[in-house]
Amino acid sequence: MTGNAGKTYRLVLSGFYGFRNSGDEAVLKSILTALDEAADHAGIKLKPIVLSGDPEWTSKQYGVEAVHRMKLRDVRRALKNSDGLISGGGSLLQDATGLGSIPYYLGIMALARWCGKPTFVYAQGIGPVNRKMFEPFIARAFRKAAYVSVRDEESATLLRRYGVPPARIDVVPDPVMGLPAWAAAGEDVASPASGGGSYVESASAKRADLVEDTPPVVGVSVRFWRGDRADLDRAAAALEALAGRHRVRLRFLPFHRGADEDASRYVMERLGSAGASAELAPAHDDPQQMLREVGRCALLIGMRLHSLIYAANQNVPLLGLSYDPKIDQFLQRLGQRAVGTTEELDTEYMSQQAVEILRDPERWHQACDAAIARLKKEAGKPSKQIVSLIRK
Known part of the structure; x- marks a missing residue:
C-alpha cells in the first residue's frame, strides 16, 4: 500500500x-x-x-x-x-x-x-x-x-x-469473458418457457428441465448483414433442419434492440413447421440479464460476437456463424472454427453439428473448457495494469 x-x-x-x-x-x-x-x-x-x-x-x-x-x-x-x-x-x-x-x-x-x-x-x-x-x-x-x-x-x-x-x-481476452452473472436481490430474467414472466436461474432449474424431459433450449443470435438477406434465409433453413433432426426449443436472443428483434422475426417467419418451437426473448437492457438468458441454453448458435462470448462465459456450447474476422478470431481462441459464414452455409452440416453437440455436450466441453477457463482468468489483466499505472 x-x-x-x-x-x-x-x-x-x-x-x-x-x-x-x-x-x-x-x-x-x-x-x-x-x-x-x-x-x-x-x-x-x-x-x-x-x-x-x-x-x-x-x-x-x-x-x-x-x-x-x-x-x-x-x-x-x-x-x-x-x-x-x-x-x-x-x-x-x-x-x-x-x-x-x-x-x-x-x-x-x-x-x-x-x-x-x-x-x-x-x-x-x-x-x-x-x-x-x-x-x-x-x-x-x-x-x-x-x-x-x-x-x-x-x-x-x-x-x-x-x-x-x-x-x-x-x-x-474480451472483457466480457470476466463478467459475472450475479443476480441481485429482486432481479428477474424473462422466462424462456413463456416468453414473459420471471425466474432466477439456478442449477436446480436446469436439472428440473432434464427430469421433465423438456426439449433443450437452443439460443439463436442473428443480425442483418447481407442486403439480400440470403444469409438469414440459409440460417432459417439450417434451424428448420435442426428441428427436424432433434426436438428443440429455439429461443432468439436480440443483442441489439430493434434491429436484432427484426432480424429474429425475419428468420422465425421462415422456419416452417419449426416455427412452432421458436420464441423471441426480450431485448434486455442489463447485459447480465442476457448473460443469464444464455446460461439457460443447451447450445448457442450465434452471429453476434458477444452472443458467442456470453456463451463461452457461461460454458454453454456454441456454434458461430461468421460475418466478420472477429468471429473467426474469437473461435480460434477456443480451438474452434465457424460452422458457416454469411456467404456460404451448408444447412445440413450446421444442423448435424448442432445435433452432435446436443447429444454429446461433454465432447465439446472437453475440447473447449480449458481455453475458456484461461480466458476468464486473464480477462481482468488490463484493469489491474491501468490501476497500477494511475497510482504511479
Missing part, C-alpha cells in the same frame, strides 16, 4: 456506449466491474465518467457519471478533470461500418493527450482497416498510449505492422 491509499481517481471511458447494444453494454459493464475490483484490491477509489450516446440512460443503468459523447465542450471538461482516458473495448478502430468511427475514437484520444492525460487502450479489436490513410494515425495514438491491450493476436499483428512496438502490446 502506498501513500495514495484511499485516493479517488477519475477515469473517462470512451466506447460505443449508450446505444443499448447488449454486446457493447456488456463490455462497459465488464470494464466497470473489473476496474472496481482492481481499485478495491489496490486500496484506492475510482470514479468513472462514461462518454455515452445517452448519458441519462447510462447514468441510471450503471450508477456512474456520464456525458454526451458528441458534446465536445462536455467531453473536454470531463477529460481535463480526470486522471486519464480508457479507450475501449470493442471494435472501435474499424472502417467497415463507415468512415466516422476511426477519426472519432482517435480524436478522443488526441483530446485527452492535449489535456495532458494518459490514455489506456482496453482490449480493443483492431480492424478491419481498409483505408491505409488511417494506419499512421492509429500507430501514433497507440505509440503515445500509456498502456495498450487488444483482444486477439490478429489485432496485435496489425498494430505491429503499423509500427507499434511489440513489447507495448498486451493480448488479452
